[in-house]
Amino acid sequence: MSFQLTEEQKMVRLMARDFARKELEPEAAKRDKEEIFPTEVVKKMGRLGLLGMMVPVEYGGVGASTVSYCLALQEIAYSCASTAVTMSVANLSTEPLLKFGNESQKAKYLFGLAQGELLGCFALTEPGAGSDPGSLSTRAENKGDYYLINGTKIFITHGQYADVVNLITRTGQDKGSKGLSAFIVEKGTPGFSIGTREDKMGLRASNTVELIFDHCRVPQKNLLGREGIGFKIAMTALDSGRIGIASQAIGIIRACLDESIRYARERKQFGKTISSFQAIQWMIADMATGLEAANLLTLSAAWKKDHKLPFTKEASMAKLFASELANKSAYLALQIHGGYGYLKDFKIERLYRDARATSIYEGTSEIQRLVIARNLLKD
Ligand code: CAA
Numbered sequence: 304m305s306f307q308l309t310e311e312q313k314m315v316r317l318m319a320r321d322f323a324r325k326e327l328e329p330e331a332a333k334r335d336k337e338e339i340f341p342t343e344v345v346k347k348m349g350r351l352g353l354l355g356m357m358v359p360v361e362y363g364g365v366g367a368s369t370v371s372y373c374l375a376l377q378e379i380a381y382s383c384a385s386t387a388v389t390m391s392v393a394n395l396s397t398e399p400l401l402k403f404g405n406e407s408q409k410a411k412y413l414f415g416l417a418q419g420e421l422l423g424c425f426a427l428t429e430p431g432a433g434s435d436p437g438s439l440s441t442r443a444e445n446k447g448d449y450y451l452i453n454g455t456k457i458f459i460t461h462g463q464y465a466d467v468v469n470l471i472t473r474t475g476q477d478k479g480s481k482g483l484s485a486f487i488v489e490k491g492t493p494g495f496s497i498g499t500r501e502d503k504m505g506l507r508a509s510n511t512v513e514l515i516f517d518h519c520r521v522p523q524k525n526l527l528g529r530e531g532i533g534f535k536i537a538m539t540a541l542d543s544g545r546i547g548i549a550s551q552a553i554g555i556i557r558a559c560l561d562e563s564i565r566y567a568r569e570r571k572q573f574g575k576t577i578s579s580f581q582a583i584q585w586m587i588a589d590m591a592t593g594l595e596a597a598n599l600l601t602l603s604a605a606w607k608k609d610h611k612l613p614f615t616k617e618a619s620m621a622k623l624f625a626s627e628l629a630n631k632s633a634y635l636a637l638q639i640h641g642g643y644g645y646l647k648d649f650k651i652e653r654l655y656r657d658a659r660a661t662s663i664y665e666g667t668s669e670i671q672r673l674v675i676a677r678n679l680l681k682d
Contacts (some may be wrong), residue, residue: 319375323382331383332551349419354393363414369605373387373550382556384657385508392460396423403528424465426456438478443472462489483533494519505656545622550656552625559636597625614677628662633658
């Protein structure tokens with residue numbers, strides 16, 4: 304067992320760090336304030352291979368390991384957590400095609416997704432189906448050479464800017480998770496439109512919209528795998544997605560820690576820098592220790608995925624631990640900053656809001672505990 308990064312992993316991390324500090328960090332506060340989705344920067348990320356990192360070379364990707372992907376995503380999140388969720392969902396959206404797509408679907412979409420010519424999103428959640436996607440009601444009726452799709456998806460990350468949607472719908476008469484299927488739906492398909500754009504508390508430079516399917520005709524050839532396996536496809540994608548969100552949370556924790564150390568060294572009270580007070584030192588020590596643990600959990604889940612070992616439980620553990628810690632770290636970092644941390648002029652105010660979503664999307668902390676417990680208690 305080695306705790307050392309390979310030369311390639313170090314290189315990927317450095318490339319992502321350099322990109323994030325130059326291209327994302329300077330305008331991150333402005334984009335947050337004005338809710339600007341960084342279209343051009345996202346295109347550049349696509350050209351660098353950051354949006355389909357694990358797509359193998361034969362499908363146009365760079366074939367990076369999940370470990371490298373985590374390291375890159377942490378760097379993006381450190382500078383801009385909004386763009387990190389864009390990167391995470393774009394990468395997630397390659398998984399269904401990679402694992403369940405046929406050769407012609409891969410040829411048509413994977414190259415574009417891997418090389419940044421196409422942006423993918425993932426549409427599972429509905430107004431009445433969040434933690435329980437088995438209850439979703441968007442329906443695709445099999446009409447022979449096409450499916451007729453009706454229903455509404457909500458909370459869809461960068462849905463407004465996506466070229467292709469991984470859509471999970473109900474096809475069969477079965478209830479619950481059994482009757483679901485997955486489709487690739489292209490932007491511009493008649494009957495498919497963008498609904499409300501959400502006005503969020505944090506991650507304001509990431510786009511979150513409603514997708515509306517109104518008698519939308521999707522060719523039969525866009526069905527992924529076969530009818531009835533949509534729930535499995537969604538869960539498989541989410542297993543990988545959760546490693547991404549854990550990495551996003553780690554980037555946030557690291558930013559909280561660095562901001563806290565910098566501020567504690569500068570800020571003077573009672574005639575000394577506040578870094579000399581034990582109360583502040585303990586907060587910083589707790590954050591740093593948690594960061595190390597979150598990183599090890601996440602990289603170990605990623606390593607298991609890379610080695611084709613089961614990683615569902617590990618991905619949930621990483622997501623649970625890192626996202627809860629991101630919230631706690633943002634709380635502590637703001638506490639260290641005192642009144643200044645409450646002002647929009649300080650990065651910590653944005654980190655505090657951005658951290659909150661990490662313990663909600665791609666499965667709440669309560670859902671992660673359920674996944675972990677079920678894995679431990681199954682026969
Ligand atoms: N991989 C493969 N198959 C899986 C699986 C996995 N990880 N988890 C479950 N399955 C299979 C089961 O084996 C079972 O198959 P069989 O019927 O053949 O036995 C089937 O799926 C049903 O499984 P469960 O009975 O466990 O399903 P459930 O209805 O009890 O739900 C759950 C389980 C874990 C709670 C799941 O519903 C869940 O993860 N909920 C949270 C949903 C979520 O994360 N939503 C996020 C939306 S996307 C998002 O946020 C993206 C974004 O924009 C940031």
